[in-house]
Amino acid sequence: MNKLALPLAISAILSVMAGGAVADDNVNAWRLFVADHDKPTVKVIDALDGDTLNTFTVKGPASLSRSESGATVFAIQGSANTVSVIGSGIAFHDHGDHADIDVDPPKLLSVTFDGKKPGHFVERQGKVAQWFDGESHALFFSEQAVLDGKKDAKSVSVVAAHHGVAVPYDGYGVVSIPNPEDASKRPIGARVVDMAGKKVGNDVACAGLHGSAGSGDTYALACSTGLLLITQKNAAPEIKHLPYSASLPEGSASTLIGGKGMQYFIGNYGPDRLVLIDPTEADSFRLVQLPVRRVHFAVDPVRSKFAYVFTEDGKLHQMDVIKGEITKSVRVTEPYSMDGHWNDPRPRIAVADDKIFVTDPLKSKIHVLDAVAFKESGEISVEGRPFNIVAVGGSGKVHGGEHGHEHHNEEGKAH
Ligand code: ZN
Ligand code: ZN
Secondary structure, X not given: OOOOHXXXXXXXXXXXXXXXXXXXXXXXXXXXXXXXXXXOEEEEEEOOOOOEEEEEEOOOOOEEEEOOOOOEEEEEEHHHOEEEEEXXXXXXXXXXXXXXXXXXXXXXXXXXXXXXXXXXXXXXXXXXXXXXXXXXXXXXXEHHHHHOOOOOOEEEEOOOOOOOOEEEEOOEEEEEEOOOOOOOOOOOEEEXXXXXXXXXXXXXXXXXXXXXXXXXXXXXXXXXXXXXXXXXXXXXXXXXXXXXXXXOOOXXXXXXXXOOOOOOEEEEOOOOEEEEEOOXXXXXXXXXXXXXXXXXXXXXXXXXXXXXXXXXXXXXXXXXXXXXXXXXXXXXXXXXXXXXOOOXXXXXXXXXXXXXXXXXXXXXXXXXXXXXXXXXXXXXXXXXXXXXXXXXXXXXXXXOOOOOOHHHHHXXXXX
């Protein structure tokens, strides 16, 4: 009998006493996290029935990023100089042939990360790098430490305060290199540093660096001459420059998103075009013309070959990433012109389960579309100006009473 057997036996008994299901249940849970454009609030909405589960008050209007695991959602409050973390309440435990799901109430965690002008956030494999535009260091920490209520971030020098980005790796980080003449200009490349801030290997030049995303084993940074592709095998991460192909018109990407379940990147390429990037192809770049200017774009993590683009005419477009073309379009909102300030309230997209959610900040609602039929199927009223949105969730097993869960013992972990 190993030392885990007793607590498991007790929890099995308690579960039976509490009237827990005897058989395994398959549970599907999805939550939306929605930040107001003007107010310091983040609402948590059940994506399956539209119920508001909680409204968290933070310090300033937030931009939202979720972790890969979905256990945490980060509320980056640039104007309030702080980053708050929300425990999504949905956690998965990998059991090899299936995943277990734990569903708890969402909660605002105690740990915050303060600094001047928090900016780009990158998380990979449970490691987080939080950038601050107003600080000459970036913070590196683990998602698990935050969930445990521990604040043990490593502060790593980035030479000078600038609008850049840091990417976390095991034992290392990749950080942007500030423009040596004027740090307020775009970074001029990227370098690998260790957690003491010491440079590892050579700087890799890439002028005009802005925009980053991960897909599969590769993290990409966009710049004016192409992409920097970062991978880590066993030692320090390696950075490779992938130049834009000569067939592309003049331009560059400055915002990237990365495919889930299929390795690709999509970048903006001027206001009304996108570029599809498959780094493994000989000709890695394919241009996609949009009918009008782009407002927001997002990948579908469930139906891997689709990404969605919302355009200023109020339409949502389904893009088939394999074909490299727009396959369906549907009107969702009134027009949202891209004239005006870049940060005016405009729709944002999130995908959860078999639905696509589009915020409509000027109408105080979220449109719900069926992802397969690609048609609006409902809407959720949200007071104020619902703006940034991320979704967390999935399905898993909740094991019932007496059968317990024997392979927890084999894996040596109980939950
Ligand atoms: Zn299990
Ligand atoms: Zn930026």
